[in-house]
Amino acid sequence: MNLLLIIVAVVAVVLLITGGLVESLQFLLWVGIVLAIIAVIMFLLRSISGRKSV
DSSP: OHHHHHHHHHHHHHHHHHHHHOGGGTHHHHHHHHHHHHHHHHHHHHHHHOOOOO
């Protein structure tokens, strides 16, 4: 689960940078924001629940 969270966060950052630099691909900015929000929610749920899944 932790690896999935890292992968989603990296993809979100890459899409945010790409969406910010390339005006014609501005929809990637929104995709990056959504993925970043999902990554934060997953992290919070994992830390609140206290489960230690590998």
